[in-house]
Amino acid sequence: xxxxxxxxxxxxxxxxxxxxxxxxxxxxxxxxxxxxxxxxxxxxxxxxxxxxxxxxxxxxxxxxxxxxxxxxxxxxxxxxxxxxxxxxxxxxxxxxxxxxxxxxxxxxxxxxxxxxxxxxxxxxxxxxxxxxxxxxxxxxxxxxxxxxxxxxxxxxxxxxxxxxxxxxxxxxxxxxxxxxxxxxx
Amino acid sequence: xxxxxxxxxxxxxxxxxxxxxxxxxxxxxxxxxxxxxxxxxxxxxxxxxxxxxxxxxxxxxxxxxxxxxxxxxxxxxxxxxxxxxxxxxxxxxxxxxxxxxxxxxxxxxxxxxxxxxxxxxxxxx
Numbered sequence: 533x534x535x536x537x538x539x540x541x542x543x544x545x546x547x548x549x550x551x552x553x554x555x556x557x558x559x560x561x562x563x564x565x566x567x568x569x570x571x572x573x574x575x576x577x578x579x580x581x582x583x584x585x586x587x588x589x590x591x592x593x594x595x596x597x598x599x600x601x602x603x604x605x606x607x608x609x610x611x612x613x614x615x616x617x618x619x620x621x622x623x624x625x626x627x628x629x630x631x632x633x634x635x636x637x638x639x640x641x642x643x644x645x646x647x648x649x650x651x652x653x654x655x656x657x658x659x660x661x662x663x664x665x666x667x668x669x670x671x672x673x674x675x676x677x678x679x680x681x682x683x684x685x686x687x688x689x690x691x692x693x694x695x696x697x698x699x700x701x702x703x704x705x706x707x708x709x710x711x712x713x714x715x716x717x
Numbered sequence: 718x719x720x721x722x723x724x725x726x727x728x729x730x731x732x733x734x735x736x737x738x739x740x741x742x743x744x745x746x747x748x749x750x751x752x753x754x755x756x757x758x759x760x761x762x763x764x765x766x767x768x769x770x771x772x773x774x775x776x777x778x779x780x781x782x783x784x785x786x787x788x789x790x791x792x793x794x795x796x797x798x799x800x801x802x803x804x805x806x807x808x809x810x811x812x813x814x815x816x817x818x819x820x821x822x823x824x825x826x827x828x829x830x831x832x833x834x835x836x837x838x839x840x841x842x
């Protein structure tokens with residue numbers, strides 16, 4: 533994947549496929565401590581210890597029409613090559629947490645990329661899921677939840693006009709947080 | 718209108734546009750299905766979807782529903798977009814954001830299938 537935000541979308545898709553009703557995405561970007569940390573937490577069906585063993589095996593997939601599953605193994609490789617890690621905590625019936633960390637200044641670290649599109653994707657295609665997104669940059673925080681949007685926009689949440697409005701809302705707030713559009717880097 | 722920075726402003730935007738936002742009753746006329754497996758994502762499905770939304774918004778078309786689904790096994794053709802307008806499902810393959818805009822204008826708005834890019838036609842399950 534070219535951007536970390538695409539990996540995030542891939543993992544969010546996993547959560548959706550695991551029938552999650554609540555998903556929380558946390559991004560912590562800390563310049564002083566020099567790391568970029570992302571956490572995706574869901575309340576989906578979780579994984580058995582046997583399955584959890586196998587998720588980083590590129591020749592394992594839960595899909596019936598494929599022979600390989602490269603999403604998580606490649607991300608793990610990338611993160612570890614950049615002084616970071618990917619860890620998964622999962623309990624069957626309770627949900628899964630994926631934690632990703634990169635050394636921010638590492639020369640090989642992929643850019644975070646267009647995280648806003650990733651988030652809009654979830655709001656648009658799965659308005660029924662309670663999705664919350666928290667982005668912390670140094671000591672400043674921006675937070676948005678599906679529930680708030682649903683309250684404000686009701687049944688219009690998925691109309692293209694409102695989605696563009698939500699996009700603007702998130703982009704403007706991230707720009708405020710970073711004092712520019714440097715959050716994609 | 719000023720830049721939207723808060724939920725409150727978003728609420729105002731919606732109030733403001735209430736008349737033009739014809740709230741859908743029942744099922745949407747057009748369904749856009751986009752496959753979002755790892756392969757689809759890596760091939761650029763996210764940007765294709767954003768282009769579709771952008772084009773629908775520009776043309777003020779609200780009667781469309783976007784549905785995400787897993788991989789079809791057509792990895793070579795990703796990103797795959799399928800349009801369901803009541804009849805046959807029309808599948809487009811190797812869709813780029815620019816192609817997606819054309820598909821919205823020509824197929825969704827004007828009802829003309831962009832036959833050059835169709836990779837399959839199918840009945841609904």
